[in-house]
């Protein structure tokens with residue numbers, strides 16, 4: 001498998017980053033995960049926009065313009081031996097003597113790799129998955145897609161320890177998102193998801209679900225979701241580049257609604273699939 005590192009395509013096993021890279025020492029970097037179906041990136045513009053926004057939050061200049069990113073990603077996709085891919089893009093502040101303050105005149109480190117895209121299995125789609133809840137103990141800039149993911153790592157592991165697929169995060173009694181996903185609920189015939197802001201990542205897949213709801217004529221609103229509303233929801237879904245849209249049918253070991261993904265999920269999921277790039281679809 002090939003990756004891209006600072007201007008060069010090379011076998012991933014041969015790629016090396018110096019130990020003084022600020023991504024390694026401080027988590028001083030940002031990333032994106034872009035789903036690719038049949039070798040065609042899905043919603044690439046939105047991912048590149050969010051990458052620019054994350055870099056801006058780190059007060060870093062974008063290392064490439066969008067046209068250059070596009071051509072690098074196209075080349076990386078072409079070099080992988082599989083059609084559906086998750087393209088990982090990471091930019092760090094670069095290599096410098098360890099000091100918290102920004103170094104001067106240092107080139108960023110740009111790294112990209114393509115992995116097989118692992119989407120939900122048929123049983124997961126049919127039955128839904130289990131999730132747990134935990135207190136959201138992350139920083140107050142969760143809108144930045146930072147490589148500093150220690151809190152997310154620890155929170156996800158809580159789910160794994162309990163045989164669950166995701167940890168849904170509650171801050172002061174309000175739902176924010178999952179450890180690596182956005183969250184939607186269905187309540188009173190409406191699809192509801194918390195508004196974007198500093199406490200959660202503005203998900204690209206969440207936008208696809210919004211488009212799917214619009215096309216299905218289903219009401220979708222962005223408003224705060226309380227812990228009580230989450231626990232009383234008829235349905236709960238998580239979204240991410242790899243999870244697409246997936247129903248949570250067990251929350252903290254209790255069934256969500258009637259414990260089935262439900263007809264609204266099925267409509268949204270079907271419409272979501274129709275929005276993905278496919279052979280013959282422009």
Ligand code: PDD
Pocket residue numbers: 033152177178179180181182200201202203204205206239240241242
């Ligand atoms: N994570 N919130 C968090 C904290 C995330 O890490 C992710 C995705 C999302 C969903 O964003 P999107 O729909 O754009 O993938 C929300 C990626 C997939 C990851 O870290 O691997």
